[in-house]
Amino acid sequence: MAYFIQPKLKIAPGDRYERLVVTEVIPRHVKCLCDCGTEHTVHRSDWGKKVKSCGCLRRESxxxxxxxxxxxxxxxxxxxxxxxxxxxxxxxxxxxRGITVCQRWRTFENFLADMGVKPEGRSIDRIDNDGSYEPGNCRWATLSEQNSNQRRQARQVLSVINPSAADGGYR
Structure with a gap:
C-alpha cells in the first residue's frame, strides 16, 4: 500500500485566508487575527481549508x-x-390545495420588507383565499376580518343542497 505524504505547507506572517491573517506560526498551530478583530488559533492542518474565520462568519450567516x-x-x-x-x-x-409562497417571500428579510412587523392582535390573511402568499394578496388582519374572509366549507355547501345534511342527516 502506498502512502501519499503531503508536502509541508509554507505559512508566513501576513498570509491571508478568507477572514484570517497570520500573525505568528508556532509548531502545529497558526495564530491569526480575524477581520472582526478577534485573535484566533488554527491547527496547521486546517489552514487554508475549512477554517475561514474565528467563528464570526458562521454567526453572521x-x-x-x-x-x-x-x-x-x-x-x-x-x-x-x-x-x-x-x-x-x-x-x-x-x-x-395549491397555495404557495411567492419566491420573493421564501427569504424572511423580503417578507419583512413587504409586510412589516406583525401588529399585536393580528395574523396574516390572504385576501383571495384561493390565491397564494404574495405581495398584494396578503395583509395583517384581525380575527373578525379573518372570520369574514374564510372559504366555504363543504358542510355549508351541503346545507344549501340538503338542509338535513349539515347536521349529518339527523333531526
Missing part, C-alpha cells in the same frame, strides 16, 4: 435579521411550513 424569536418570524415560518411541508398538519388546507 445564522443571524442576519435578529428576529428569529419574534411573532413576525414565527408567522413567516408557519406560512412556509403549511405551504411546502407535506408533514405539516395544515398542509392539506394550504400546499395540498
Amino acid at each position: 445564522v443571524t442576519t435579521h435578529g428576529m428569529s424569536d419574534s411573532p413576525t418570524y414565527s408567522t413567516w415560518e408557519s406560512m412556509i411550513q403549511r405551504c411546502t411541508n407535506p408533514r405539516c398538519k395544515d398542509y392539506a388546507d394550504y400546499g395540498g
Whole structure:
C-alpha cells in the first residue's frame, strides 16, 4: 500500500485566508487575527481549508435579521411550513390545495420588507383565499376580518343542497 505524504505547507506572517491573517506560526498551530478583530488559533492542518474565520462568519450567516424569536418570524415560518411541508398538519388546507409562497417571500428579510412587523392582535390573511402568499394578496388582519374572509366549507355547501345534511342527516 502506498502512502501519499503531503508536502509541508509554507505559512508566513501576513498570509491571508478568507477572514484570517497570520500573525505568528508556532509548531502545529497558526495564530491569526480575524477581520472582526478577534485573535484566533488554527491547527496547521486546517489552514487554508475549512477554517475561514474565528467563528464570526458562521454567526453572521445564522443571524442576519435578529428576529428569529419574534411573532413576525414565527408567522413567516408557519406560512412556509403549511405551504411546502407535506408533514405539516395544515398542509392539506394550504400546499395540498395549491397555495404557495411567492419566491420573493421564501427569504424572511423580503417578507419583512413587504409586510412589516406583525401588529399585536393580528395574523396574516390572504385576501383571495384561493390565491397564494404574495405581495398584494396578503395583509395583517384581525380575527373578525379573518372570520369574514374564510372559504366555504363543504358542510355549508351541503346545507344549501340538503338542509338535513349539515347536521349529518339527523333531526
